[in-house]
Amino acid sequence: MDIKQNICPKCGRPTEEGFCGNCRVEETEWMICQPRVQCTHCPTCGSLKTGSMWSDTNLQREDLIEEQAMSGVKIHEDVEDYIVSLSHYDPSPNRTMVRVDIAGTLYGIHVEQSCNILIVWIKEQCDRCSRLSGSYYAGIIQVRAEGRKPDEWEKERALEIAANLEESFQMNGDRLSFITKSEENKDGVDIVISSHSIGESISKEIKDRLGGKYTRHPKLIGEKKGKPVYRITYLVRLPRFRRGDILEMNRGYFEVRSNESGNMRLFDLRNGEIKYVNENEPARHIGNILDSETSFVAYTENDTFGMLDPKTYENIECLTKPWLNISEGSEIRFIRDRDNDTIILLG
Ligand SMILES: [Zn+2]
Ligand SMILES: [Zn+2]
Structure with a gap:
């Protein structure tokens, strides 16, 4: 039987087929690092900006550094069982230098490589914080009662309903729906809200739970990108007759x-x-x-x-x-x- 021994055409060493592992590794740029990545974050609430979108994060600083550094590293898909180790220091308050060491297996050969990535931290006030600080609001919910004044129990319930709904809006990722301010006054409760969707939900829920009805009173306040912008007053009227x-x-x-x-x-x-x-x-x-x-x-x-x-x-x-x-x-x-x-x- 004629056993044909394959020979690497580049280095002449034995190989199974084509170039040998060593030569293939040499030919492959298996780790590519960007020298620098940028991370835009909100100094007030810690949200991160990706493209033009803001999102909340609960990553700790160490995890955020790892995530940012690794976003600048590309590893060839043929590299197997690799281990990443990171170390970092801050050369200045808004810079973090990360050393990335990677060891793995490529075409049966053990490979190791490292690179440095500079993370540039950019502070920018996020969409939500700028709404909050600019006392931006989309509307006011006024909780009143028919022919009387809301009592303490009703005022407390209304504020509790509003707070619970705000919580669920935030949990569902609607970061721009929140309560800007709420206050009790002699006529009832005023709840200032940042979006029409949360205004509508809170008004409806108060009506459903405490009775009465609500009406919407929009007022045109300007235009944004060719669309009219309204500020809405939601007037919630609690029923004439209440508990007790x-x-x-x-x-x-x-x-x-x-x-x-x-x-x-x-x-x-x-x-x-x-x-x-x-x-x-x-x-x-x-x-x-x-x-x-x-x-x-x-x-x-x-x-x-x-x-x-x-x-x-x-x-x-x-x-x-x-x-x-x-x-x-x-x-x-x-x-x-x-x-x-x-x-x-x-x-
Ligand atoms: Zn070879
Ligand atoms: Zn923020």
């Missing part, structure tokens, strides 16, 4: 337990049943549970009990309710219907 309100409807007394999108959940103060009623049904407002008075049960007798009027110190005799737990000495809350001098027991 005591209402008279169809000659019965009810406590509003919640009011979502105009659908009121009512507690019937006669029998303790729950009822759902539209907020537009005719109703008379007696007061709110926050305005209730307190007394103590002095005695019980069959289905009646007596308590002392905290204002006049006279005895008031009341009928017990099936949902009320009455015993001597227990505390009882009530509210007065001034129109007909009725005591309404609240529990």
Whole structure:
């Protein structure tokens, strides 16, 4: 049998086929380094700019240096099992010099090479921080209430809803949707927002959770790249009746337990049943549970009990309710219907 021995045409050493490994390595530029890379970052929030796009990063400095340095290194795809080691120092405050050492296997031959890459750090205020610092805003959400003022609980809820939505906008990468400022004032709550999409979401969510309705009032403020730019006031009107309100409807007394999108959940103060009623049904407002008075049960007798009027110190005799737990000495809350001098027991 004739065994044909292959010979490298370049160096004459034995080879399997064509040029030998050594000669192929010599011919191949397997590691290419850019001498310098630029990294634009926001000094305020640390975001990075790629092209013209900003994005948030949570990379630590060491990892960022590695990522930036390696963005300037190209390794031939035939290099196998390579190991990268880096060391760096800062020749000046906005420069980092990185030494990149790479060892691997190419065409069966062990190879090693190193290079230096200079990272140039450029500081630029990002799109979000410049909006924030320029007190840029796209609109205002004004939370008010119909025929009354929003109470503390409603104001807190509105601010909480806004903060939660801002969080989810940021988490979903919509970095330009945020709350610029929010404040409570004597009429309610004002929330200044940076984009129409977050304004719309917050207004809708407050309406859905606290009831009422909202309207949009756009105002043309200029043009950007040929497109009109609007600033929008979102007016959120919380419903006339809120949680804890005591209402008279169809000659019965009810406590509003919640009011979502105009659908009121009512507690019937006669029998303790729950009822759902539209907020537009005719109703008379007696007061709110926050305005209730307190007394103590002095005695019980069959289905009646007596308590002392905290204002006049006279005895008031009341009928017990099936949902009320009455015993001597227990505390009882009530509210007065001034129109007909009725005591309404609240529990
Ligand atoms: Zn050779
Ligand atoms: Zn920033």
